[in-house]
Amino acid sequence: MRCLHHFLITPWAVHCGERVRRLLWQEWRNRSAKRVLLFVGERWSAFFLVLMLVVFSLWAPHFFAFKNFTNILYYSTLYVLLAAGETFVIITGGIDLSVGFVMGFVNVCASIVMRNLHAAGHPQAFSMLIGALVGLALGVIPGLINGLLVARLRVPPFIATLGTYGMANGVALSLCEGFPIYFLPPQARVIGNSFLAYLIPGKSFAFFHRPQNLNADDLRALIGILPATVFVTVVILIVFTFILGRTRFGRHTYAIGGGKDAAIRAGIDVPGHLVRIYIISSMFAAVAGVLYVFRAGIGNFTTMSSSYELFAIAAVVIGGASLMGGKGTIGGTVIGILILMTLETGLNITGIPSFYRYIATGLILIAAVVIDQITPERRTISD
Amino acid sequence: MTDAQAGGSVRSAGRFGLWLGQNWALLFLLLEVVLFSVLGTRFLSLENLQNIFVACTVVLLLGMGETFVIITGGIDLSVGFVMGFGAVTCAKFMVLLQAAGLPQGASIPLAAVICLLIGLIPGLVNGTLVARLKVPPFLATFGMYGIAYGISEIISKNTPISGLPSAAGVIGNEYLLYIVPRKMVTFLIRPQNITRLEMRSMLAIIPIIVVIAFIFVGIFSFVLRRTRFGRHTYAIGGNVDAALRSGINVTSHLTRIYMISSFFASLSGVLYVLKYVTGRADAGSARMLDAVVAVVIGGASLYGGTGAVKGTIIGALIIATLETGMVNLSIPYHNRYIVIGGILVIAVLIDQFFPELVGRR
Amino acid sequence: MKKTFGLVLILVLSVAIAGFARPGVEEPQELTFAYMSGIADPFMFMIEKGAQAKADELGVKLMTAEYPKAWGPEYQVPILEAMVARGGFDFLIVVPTSTEALIAPLKKIHDKGIPMITTDTYLGDGDYSKASNYSFPLAYIGTDNELGGYEVGKRLAEMIGKEGKVYINTTNPDVSSVSGRRDGFLRAMKEFPKIEVVGIDYNLDVQEKAQSQTAAVLQANPDLKGVFGTNLFSAQGAYRAVVNAGLTGAVKVASWDAGMDQINALKEGQIDFSLAQKPFEIGYLAVEWGYKYLTEGAEVPKKIVPGFFIFDQDNVDDPDAQQYIYQ
Helix, strand or coil, X not given: CHHHHHCCCCHHHHHHHHHHHHHHHHHHHHHXXXXXXXXXXXXXXXXXXXXXXXXXXXXXXCCCCHHXXXXXXXXXXXXXXXXXXXXXXXXCCCCCCCHHHHHHHHHHXXXXXXXXXXXXXXXXXXXXXXXXXXXXXXXXXXXXXXXXXXXXXXXXXXXXXXXXXXXXXXXXXXXXXXXXECCCCXXXXXXXXXXXXXXXXXXXXXXXXXXXXXXXXXXXXXXXXXXXXXXXXXXXXXXXXXXXXXXXXXXXXHHHHHCHHHHHHCCCCHHHHHHHHHHHHHHHHHHHHHHHHHHHCCECCCCCCCCHHHHHHHHHHHCCXXXXXXXXXXXXXXXXXXXXXXXXXXXXXXXXXXXXXXXXXXXXXXXXXXXXXXXXXCCXXXX | CCHXXXXXXXXXXXXXXXXXXXXXXXXXXXXXXXXXXXXXXXXXXXXXXXXXXXXXXXXXXXXXXXXXXXXXXXXXXXXXXXXXXXXXXXXXXXXXXXXXXXXXXXXXXXXXXXXXXXXXXXXXXXXXXXXXXXXXXHHHHHHHHHHHHHHHHHHCCCCCECCCCCHHHHHHHCEEEEEXXXXXXXXXXXXXXXXXXXXXXXXXXXXXXXXXXXXXXXXXXXHHXXXXXXXXXXXXXXXXHHHHHCCCCHHHHHHHHHHHHHHHHHHHHHHHHHHHCCECCCCCHHHHHHHHHHHHHCCCCCCCCCCCHHHHHHHHHHHHHHHHHHHHCCCCHHHHHHHHHHHHHHHHHHHHCCHHHHCXX | CHHHHHHHXXXXXXXXXXXXXXXXXXXXXXXXXXXXXXXCCHHHHHHHHHHHHHHHHHCCEEEECCCCCCCCHHHHHHHHHHHHXXXXXXXEEECCCCCCCCHHHHHHHHHCCCCEEEECXXXXXXXCCCCCCCCCCCEEECCCHHHHHHHHHHHHHHHCCXXXXXXXXXXXXXXXXXXXXXXXXXXHHCCCCCEEEEEEEECCCCHHHHHHHHHHHHHHCCCEEEEEEXXXXXXXXXXXXXXXXXXXXXXXXXXECCCHHHHHHHHCCCXXXXXXXXXXXXXXXXXXXXXXHHHHCCCCCCEECCCCEEEECCCCCCHHHHHHCCC
């Protein structure tokens, strides 16, 4: 700048001008690059999901199909519900290991009620409704226990939820004696597997009612649009995203995660709030349990080898939360589950033998997280 | 009663409460033993008590590794499958070395050593991810969990490995000392040529596998409590920045911590092969959570900074005693979970009345 | 300090008193059978039910050890050893979770004078008639999983016209019974060069996983013709995936185990055939032979195979067949 000012017309002025212009151009490019990196870095999980979808679509035949994407959403539902509940807990700096078994517990209870009412001759709609409500009501109990242990008795969340994990499993097993629960109202399975709309290309279109008595070809060509259970899940997620992001309840949740003492000083009723958080988590698990009954048409306890809670927590962390609390969103969690589910389905479709898939999933996940750590993020005061 | 006396009794009540709060795990263990011996059958027999120690070795060894990791504020989810990886690797090498013609006395220890060395690799990877690349420990070890499982299943071709040298089973199942009352005493080798009646009254003392496990536990307990390495571990767990400022090389220290964790997991895998004469990929999968529970019962906090080997040992024993006791009382499978869950919850309540004194957050 | 010492002393004393002051508990004089299962699942419960039924008939006691929460010697052996240390039984019915690892612990039990029968799985190669280090059990009573898998494979191959793609959905590679079925099935498939096994998936006993894995495979292979679900959960998930994809009839579903849901699916044509083992009979026979051995010193046949029953769409409503359903 000083060059221009002092030596307006000489060749040296031109030279200086050149240098300046090159400097400015580089500055602009760097900042642009930085901005792009920043943009990607902050939304890395979303980008990663898109990246995976593209790669799998190109690589695996039949991946880029409506039915496949519907399947991915369909099989994500249970996990996404568990993970959404887990999100609330993790934001407050806690952890909830009991979600998988609470789901199994509610599953068993709801299906036993449905079976007994159905056997007693009540109309199916009645049995199903009461069963679902009983299941949801019972789902409050583990959450209440967890919340009280953590909030009032200051038990570390890990141990508290481990206790409920064991209790939920034990009660579920006692009730069902190790067998799946059969003889539920047949309509339950129909509802659980229904879609909002049905389409046979070139032939017919119907809302809510699955066309009956189709021949084999039509049956194969039948496309279901938006499974009912996915629809229900999406509605619930939207409601709770709003609660977490826009209400005082949500703000208090983040506040507690940021620092319990600070939250107390700010006047938040921390123990009461924590109890409510754990109840929310187990309610989500309860909803998942009820939906599972509708889908499978039978009652199933959760087996020991399931690791539902591990996946739920992993998804929440992939979605941007920290196990120390204070961060995380439901949107991020949903992306986390979709990443895990897409990875699994995609690898399955490409025909890779099963245990190589475990290795691939581990490597890809680690790569994704490493890249996440490397790309810059806007530094906030709390960091 | 004078003021001094009143004050004295209050003070000693407070000290008693303090002692109770700090040692509740040990008291709980004793309570379990008393309860089961009163309600059960032959719970306090030599055989049963030794079985408890053998049963607790897996959780204990996995817990040892976790202790180090948890003190630094991290967590290692991969220990279950690294143990499986260790079991499969060790078994595979035993079979290979035996086929190559090595005598059993050489093939077994050699296979064990190779396995322990290879077993450091998962830890190295975990440590690098957590320490250098700043990956959250939960995710890094979660990825390794899948990778170890996949590799183990592929190596073992989806079937448990068989055909191991038989001497392996001997080390894993035998005892240091055998006493046939009024007849003979032998070391390490089961007495031969005795009648059935004498066999029934034979006493077997100190399982070899427990000895091996406790040797390593002892060594690393010393490391944690008395060396600079141990002090640095607590320092990092307490406050990473302060540790950095005081000159500790946090990155390489953390890497070593995770390598210790996977070392213990592999060791557990080797002992598994010695006891069960086979290698399976999912050898440790259901014990992973128990390992963390043992460490936390033993006094550690998942936020880091506290924990001790002594506590982990007690934690592992509590779990093993509980499980053995349940079988002894023939409590049906279903109710067992309810009882364990309930006991866990009640047990920690005792501790929670003295959080400040125990020094926990 | 004194208080601490005093408390510890009291505790140690109470432990000592509790342990030694009680006289040795005298077990009731009636015969007691002990049942050590392999894992907590309906099949193992059915064995217990069969054993209990015969025990009630004979007037003897049945003691059931804790059901291991997962399959493997590391879960079963501690329970077994705790049971043995407790004592109080005369005969052992056991489902060994490993052909090698259980030899030593079971030998120790045998050396204490307790005879045993292995059910569903066996030690070594299952042949107790030849002398070996694993021939001490009295007998092996069980269905041959490998043979069953082979039968299923052959049937499925015939159903799909001996050519096309098939898929196996199973639970856990480290569980010998299910692996036996998988291996038997594969062995059968080798006899049909025109049949391709597109994949084997492991759902670790989670039905939803079985369903999602099968759905993905159906998606990737629109020309798939046969699916084999190797146990209750695998089959339930697999056939549901086929139904959801609208491929019932086009894809033949073979299943194992006869739970009520599978029977219903058979009736509705969603499963094509299902192999039912006879766990009730296994438990029943084990107690029966054990009793005969203990009371009469009877010679027990070294291998008893109750066989299996194949449910298909024709015989599913037969009254004689109903007894094989797991309930």
